[in-house]
Amino acid sequence: MQTTIALESLAALSHPTRLNAFRLLVRHEPEGLSTGQLVDASGLSQSTFSSHLAILVAADLVVPEKRGRQMIQRANIEALRDLMLFLAKDCCGGRADLCEPLVAGLAECC
């Protein structure tokens, strides 16, 4: 994963509205949620949330799909994995000792 893309992903997730929306979408995999449902959950105006959503989509963390006159949004788990791998490689790059607590924690998580 390129640094530029990692930065865009981190920035996309670093806002409460966007992190909440992303987590909500992960919990609703693989059906997804409509944009309107996400707007309601956000408590913000429709236009404001729409621009937040656009940032998540631009970072490829959320993938939209047309269904009738509404858009179904889905979380991109692969993009999340790529981001985590990017962060992990900061440690693992030649430093397996640093990575050990990382994998240990993740192993017991799943």
Next chain:
Amino acid sequence: MQTTIALESLAALSHPTRLNAFRLLVRHEPEGLSTGQLVDASGLSQSTFSSHLAILVAADLVVPEKRGRQMIQRANIEALRDLMLFLAKDCCGGRADLCEPLVAGLAECC
């Protein structure tokens, strides 16, 4: 890990200057680097970098330590692990199927 702290960590890492500095510090574990060395690597003014560093420290991703008249900065690997666990739990929370590609990728990383 609390959502508030996760957001602060994500925001701290979502700027190129700060992400670079953090990665540099990870690669220099466990000796760390002085603030001055980080300033030089950043190419920014001393004051500008100092405020970036303060954001990393506030997020507990970097831990400073006095040594003589300079400050040695060290990456906090535990904080990185906590952030990754936070992100992973978005998938793993009752959804082991989603987490599978995550752990698989990390296993082959380390």
Next chain:
DNA sequence: ACCATTCATCGGAAATTTCCGATAGAAATT
């Protein structure tokens, strides 16, 4: 054809972030 629904985009105000030079404080050196 017309209207209602759903969502993206525009225009602009307010808040925040980013950057710098200048200043201040703390510690080593002379």
Next chain:
DNA sequence: AATTTCTATCGGAAATTTCCGATGAATGGT
């Protein structure tokens, strides 16, 4: 004690982000 070195903080300018209401485009229903 005076000076140099190292880093944090202040003050302020420029850029970016965040938020909203209004408008526009596309689709489905009447």
